Amino acid sequence: MERAVGLRERKKEATRQAVHEAALRLTVEHGFDQLTVEAVADAAGISRRTFSNYFAGKEDALLHGEEQQTRELVRAVRERPAEEAAWTALRAAMTQFAERVAPPEREWAVRTRLAMRHPSLLARQLANHAALERDLAEAVAARPSLSPEPVRPLVLAAAFLSSLRIAMRLWIEEDLAREPIEVIDEILDEMGRGFA
Structure with a gap:
């Protein structure tokens, strides 16, 4: 069965x-x-x-790959050792995630460029990002090493995802000149100064 x-x-x-x-x-x-x-x-x-x-529609079909990747990222965060600090766990999960999935290339760049130009795709993508932010905040809040402040997981998740968006936009603007994880690490280093 x-x-x-x-x-x-x-x-x-x-x-x-x-x-x-x-x-x-x-x-x-x-x-x-x-x-x-x-x-x-x-x-x-x-x-x-x-x-x-x-x-439900063509937007969902087009963004399916991104939705799959977000689930993988949240799972990677949940699987990190409980004793890791939240920001460290987010970063390590991103590195682990990047090793498990193929790096974003033409498909991701095309989809992102499309989303920047089409309101219906942008709206659907923003809804996906809001759900991911909520799921990441829940995963971070469940970590025993995090203080019980209710707002901190929300801030960490939002800062982490903002870093990823900035990194991917920069990667696209650089015309895919570097490996995506290099750009992500650079932005996460900068953002992490306040969370490490």
Whole structure:
């Protein structure tokens, strides 16, 4: 039974990934304004109805990869040793996360540039970031090494995510000249002066 559930979940995730990749490819080829759910479904080899079982709209399909990565990052923070200071745990989780996933390249840069230009994508991305900030704050608040001040986890999570956004924007503006983790470390060093 467990094996069947595992296989079913892998198939579902493979379908989600295929739809995401089709949405990204069509957006790059034709632009986000020309993208339709029907075209994405056709390109992914599924029906319009099946698309709706996986995603609420084209924005969700396009941003699926980012959502997966945010879940991985939160999991990495939760898995850090309890005795680590919160900022240290956030940084170490980012390093661990960067080692486990492929570095952001063209896909991430394309999606980010699209989000900067399209209000519906930007709104969806901001909602994703708000959820990530909340989840990271909860993960940080659960650390025994953190003092019980209720606002500190919120500030740490917001500062950490702001650092990542600044680093990724800088990385894109530098036209991908350095490895993303180099830029992230530089910004986290600067931001961390107040949290270390």
